[in-house]
Amino acid sequence: MARLFFSLKFSETQQQQLLAYQQQALSLCPQAKAVASDNLHLTLFFLGEVDAQQQQRLVAAASQIDRPAFVLTLDHLACFAKPEILYLAPSQIPAPLTALQQQVAALCKAEGFNDIHDKYRPHVTLARHAKCPPALHRPLAPLTLQINQYALYCSARQDDRLQYRPLHCFSLG
Template identity: 30%
Template sequence: MRSFIGLDLSANNKLALAEWREKALPSVSAKRPEGLLPNQKSPPVSVPPENYHITLAFLGDITPRQHDELLSILDELTAEPFDIELDTTGYWDGPKILFAAPFSPEKPLMKLAKEIRKAARASGIPVESREYRPHVTLVRKATSEVPAPLLPPSLKLHCQDFHFFESVSTPSGVRYPIRHSWSLEPNISVRERLRRGLL
């Protein structure tokens, strides 16, 4: 099972980010290219809004045992809700993607990603050790020739849960169905949770 742990965006946030992308990157088509010649380079392709997410830990292909062990560990993980401000963009030449990201990632986000990677390693899943850089991929097969966005994004995300996503290839492209979810809970007393109706 090819999978990752990540944050989903609300439907409204996905639509808002897609609208910003259309304004800021008018030269990038939202349609998948068809009928390319053998030697013709594939043009940049916009990621469908329904696929927008922030990866916390890429797991790759994992076994059922690793899957069950990881879910068991993550069931015990506690973390508070937090906000993320998508206010900058970037380009990575290796994977050839253009992305939106927080200029200064919030500490709760970075801590959550660290704890999830620790849980993955404890489950026997090798995860990359390079510095974690949260982002939402907007364009794939991008090159340095893709013009910079005309304006920066300005979108606040409120994160109240995180998810186990499966990566599924379909005839119309890859999809990321959510297979399991965990709530992020405020670090407050049981009495206060009862008062707020959280229990």
């Protein structure tokens, strides 16, 4: 069994761009624990524990998704009180992201997985254990990213560090 999730796949350059926003956010909420730059992602669907056969079926189904590449603009910094997460999000969710997330969610649900969230709120977690003041919810200078891929990721501890490793990448376009 592996702990898996579907997420947008950011390039190394995009992760470095996100890192600049993370540093800005941490200056406003310094006690928060930064997410490692190679773990920055935007979840489409969290699966949890998945066996090898389920994983094969999920990959086969996801390979059939034919969605266009799209532009994602992240321009809003905020916190979730529970769990204590400092995040970057789009103020306007692009329709292609919504369509991709709905297709991924449908194939996951067809495989018997349930969404643990009642409403999809796309965001990039920048830091955890963030006790943020209400004034922290603010617009930021937009970060515009070209999204060309999404991936099935594995969440695992390696060398006492949580790592998100892409198992299968899927092209958009």
